[in-house]
Amino acid sequence: MLRGIYVPLITPFTIDDRVDLDTAEKLAHHVLDQGASGLVGLGTTGEVAMLSDEERAAVIETCVRVAGERNVPLILGVSGNDTRSTVAALRALPDGAAAALVPVPYFLRPSERGVIAHFEALAEASPVPLVIYHIPYRTGQQVSAATLRHLGAHPMIAGVKYAAGSVDEDAVNLLADLPTGFDVLGGDDAFISPMLALGASGGILASAHLATDQYVALVDAWRSGEAARARSLGHRLAKLSAALFAEPNPTVIKGVLHQQGLIASREVRLPLLPAGAQSIAQAMLAITG
Numbered sequence: 441m442l443r444g445i446y447v448p449l450i451t452p453f454t455i456d457d458r459v460d461l462d463t464a465e466k467l468a469h470h471v472l473d474q475g476a477s478g479l480v481g482l483g484t485t486g487e488v489a490m491l492s493d494e495e496r497a498a499v500i501e502t503c504v505r506v507a508g509e510r511n512v513p514l515i516l517g518v519s520g521n522d523t524r525s526t527v528a529a530l531r532a533l534p535d536g537a538a539a540a541l542v543p544v545p546y547f548l549r550p551s552e553r554g555v556i557a558h559f560e561a562l563a564e565a566s567p568v569p570l571v572i573y574h575i576p577y578r579t580g581q582q583v584s585a586a587t588l589r590h591l592g593a594h595p596m597i598a599g600v601k602y603a604a605g606s607v608d609e610d611a612v613n614l615l616a617d618l619p620t621g622f623d624v625l626g627g628d629d630a631f632i633s634p635m636l637a638l639g640a641s642g643g644i645l646a647s648a649h650l651a652t653d654q655y656v657a658l659v660d661a662w663r664s665g666e667a668a669r670a671r672s673l674g675h676r677l678a679k680l681s682a683a684l685f686a687e688p689n690p691t692v693i694k695g696v697l698h699q700q701g702l703i704a705s706r707e708v709r710l711p712l713l714p715a716g717a718q719s720i721a722q723a724m725l726a727i728t729g
């Protein structure tokens with residue numbers, strides 16, 4: 441069951457461009473102290489594409505240790521856009537991962553039947569449940585509510601991280617009729633409040649590195665039916681998320697964490713560029729709200 445706020449951890453770097461594992465560990469504990477339900481390792485926010493195999497292994501080890509110590513679920517990102525290599529990556533997952541976050545096959549643009557065949561093959565082979573990462577503006581692949589519902593009936597497909605770039609008709613249709621044991625986590629930070637209002641059970645939100653407790657309170661408010669409180673909190677957090685996404689993720693988030701003294705450097709790796717001072721200042725203002 442996927443519930444609450446999962447924080448897709450950034451990968452902090454030292455000023456000489458090494459992965460700063462100590463800081464990563466502290467940050468993971470920090471967001472859990474603030475009420476996050478779980479962690480996501482090796483997401484887009486973690487700059488996974490720019491990490492070497494050794495760095496990825498070290499980040500995974502850190503995430504597994506923290507999740508174990510805190511007894512919280514760890515979802516690990518598994519990338520790949522062909523079925524064979526994605527199966528191999530799933531089979532190579534370490535012990536300690538509760539689920540794998542797997543994007544809809546990107547760039548190739550198979551048919552929706554191809555997407556179904558892909559995820560069914562992964563689900564049959566995977567040692568852990570899958571969370572489908574639906575993000576058509578990055579993958580170039582549409583997936584309908586009917587397809588997600590079909591996939592959600594598979595016992596090894598636990599949910600979807602839904603990031604369509606809007607609260608679209610498919611989100612409404614999907615949330616109106618979810619398969620048993622299949623959860624929707626919002627993945628577009630600025631739209632988390634309406635997604636929760638429609639019945640999403642939580643979110644995987646890079647924004648929740650900041651104001652984690654408030655994103656947690658937002659989930660709780662919608663779940664307990666406190667609509668007025670949820671609405672006003674949601675509007676405020678949408679502004680924060682917009683400010684944090686004013687430049688490519690996670691550049692602004694790193695800038696703010698650096699300014700708050702939580703990470704040693706705001707460095708990101710190319711082709712990302714560090715966020716500008718103006719974006720960081722605006723996001724700092726949005727935090728105080």
Ligand SMILES: O=C(O)C1=N[C@H](C(=O)O)C[C@H](O)C1
Nearest residue numbers: 448483484485644645646689
């Ligand atoms: O890494 C993630 O997981 C997320 N990635 C999204 C992105 O970078 O587009 C944003 C979302 O908050 C979580």
